Amino acid sequence: MNIVIVGGGELGSAVAGELIREDHDVTVIEKSDKKAKFLNDSLDALVIAGSGTDIRILRHANVEKADLFLALSNDDNVNIVSCGLVKKLSSATTIAKVENVNHYFPGPPNTPADFGIDRIVASKQLTINKIVDLIAEPDTIEHIHFLKENVRIFGIVVGEDFSGKDKKLKEITQEDAIWNKIRVIAIKKGNTVHIPGGEDRLQSGDKLYIIGKSDTLHKLISLYFASHVKVRKVIINGGNRIGRELARQQEKNGKRVTIIEEDERECERLTEELDNVLIIKGSGTNPGVLSELDMEDAFVVCVTPDDEHNIISAVLAKKHKAFKAVCNISNIAISSIINQVKEIDSVFSTESLAVGEIMKYCRKGDVLSVTPVPYIDAETVKIKISQEIPILGKTLNEIEFPKGMIVGALYRDEQVIIPHGEDRLLLGDVAIIFVLPGSKRLIETIFA
């Protein structure tokens, strides 16, 4: 595909890199000369220095021939306007990153389509949704759902008190049949991730990624992994857009919400906008401020724009006996390092969530969507099997899957199947396939 991207920031360059890896032709329009030069040296893409709202620059980028136009700059206005300009020039599908959706499109008669936008990606809203999921399932560290939330992937940590500790997966399954209805698709021990077999032992500190029907998974968690702590308190570090919206949402859900914000003016604004939310002026990295708060059993969310601040305040919160501490990181490259810090229960990044969301629209053929599983760098790929391919009709045992690939779930006749070795792939199935980084390219060879 021919893809034009406006904005070469964290998000734009990450998306461009991902698209180039998939062999698309990418053109990036970047406002800053310096950044454009850097991108030109690091990406196998055409990089044009200029404004995304300049029609000559857009023509130079050959938008007339583009199949997909992504407006991913940090400025909502630029993104909306450039989509409008492009829609007049070409038939490309346009995707705009718009953070303040309600501001621009509060509802009819103003729709994104009037501005030439086919789809909107609100990256901050994605982050908020992610945090809401994590608070709703406090015993999980990762939470991905498919097929109208019927199928989920949960990431969980094996605790000291796990009843099946140090047992083989095979033995645990024999003891309780519920393990047969779900599938453990990955285990992260230390820094290595692999797809487990029956002989693998579960040890405390391991991170498990399991797929299954939502109700089964919830049952499993309440049986084995529940900490039986009810989250009543949510403490949010950073009163920016994400923090504010999250606070509003959680307060409605009946949680007691506290926001810690350093900036005097921001604090004032927060007090005006939010009711029933405690606003503390100060820094989340200041132990004095933290000891003032009652952190015990609180769910701490760190979403300031400063990565270092988030990391330190999350670790400090855990020292003050917080129940869970999660943080937002904008530097995607360091997120895997932070993932090793055991005080931090979950790390996510607004950028990589947005990358995943955008990449969903950049698939071709039978791939319906791809959802990244961050921090183990894996992906779940949803594929519709619509052609006669060699593996059809074979049982999963017979198919020689590469080491890092596993079929997690099948969707057939509106039924979800968590497949076992004896199940077969049939025409018309929708398969959810989990792949580790080394095997990503192999999907095409097996399913095409």
Place this chain on the structure above:
Amino acid sequence: MNWKAIFKIQGILLIIIAASMCLPLAFSLYYRSGDGMAFVKSIAITLGAGLLLALVLRPVKDLRTREGFIIVSLGWLFAALFGSLPFLFSGVFGTNFVDCFFETMSGFTTTGATVLQNIEAAPRGLLFWRSLTHWLGGMGIILLAIIILPTLGLSSTQLFRAEVPGPAKEKVSPKIKNTALILWGIYLGLTIAETLLLMLGGLDLYTALCHTFGTLATGGFSTLNASIAGFHSLYVEMVILVFMFLAGTSFILHFSLIKGRFSEILHNREWRFYSLLIFTSILIATLSIYFSRTEDNFWTALRYAAFQVVSITTTTGYVTANFELWPAFVRILLIFLMFAGGCSGSTGGGMKQIRLMIGMKFIGKEIKKATYPNAKFTLKLGSEKVSDDMLKNVIAFILLFVMIFALGTLFLTFRGYDIVTAFSASVATLSNIGPGLSRVGAVENYAFFDNISKVVLSFFMLLGRLELYSVLILFYYLLHPRKIY
């Protein structure tokens, strides 16, 4: 340094070289010229070394900027080393490896300076290989490798920058691989066109191909002792003149031409400058030759002057007249044109027209600044602003070019050669032209130089082709291995 990746790419390059040696082998067998075994041996050695490097090494990391420069300059050294094997095995230079190396380097860098004293006596397969090295080096062997590299999972973004000439590297397609494909495609198309046109002029396929390679790569190797003058054909001269002019033009512009974007060509400042420079130089040279009574007929004067000006400006170095006999003024004019060279993104050498333009505009700006101390000026080419980074880069390049030229002259006079020979050989190799003045003049060759001078001049050709920095970076790291972090 990611040595594994660096040498794996060298391996791939050697495989390409070995494959291209099959073509002269075919001609050698066809003409029974007796150099077939030399090619079989060379192919075996080159292919063996290439396969060894390409298959054994399994790099894990991606390339970084500095490795790009190292790969490119090392690649050209490797190409010249292995490319000189056929010369060595066929024994045209006896056992003097330096001569073989000089001839091959002169071929790959599209210089066209030869140490062969009697060209017509050399076996035909070998002469074809000599011209083919021009063709491979003209568009760039690395650029050819870039087409294959992505399929092997190696990134090539870093390589493009180091090989393609000119200060601003434009891409015609988002992907480097496709850009390389398009550029090589245009090159191939022009090659076919010129070969056919030359064959229409009565040349056989072999001779037509050899001269097409020499023209489009702006090289200058001929299969005749008298170069193009040996054809005694106005038609052949005209065809070669036109294609030399095209080869000295940016290939990005050729792409615009194919796409039908004529206005882009007319608005391209560099192209306009290049055409104007050639046109006025032809006019001045013709008049000077005519009025100094060197040629009695105005049209003959125009014919020789036009060919020589284009040949020198595009850094080809083909000869139709012994310009050694022309007035001193015209000879020095030609030397000046040697410095200018072709357009950026062309196969021509020299400093490149665009650098000359930017340099002159910069001087103009400095003069204006001196008269209006408080005024602000922006350096522009047409409507495009020349960034400060680029300006500094260009000025440093011109300075470095002149410095290296001066050092070369100094070195050659130190070895005992006369001044005119020394400075013209220095610029003729650095700008990848070939013929110079005096003892390296139009009808002379480089055979009389001693071995050390030949090695230095080969090095000059490489410096010129890769535009100084890549080679200097390689040698810097070779001389200061402790500076590799």
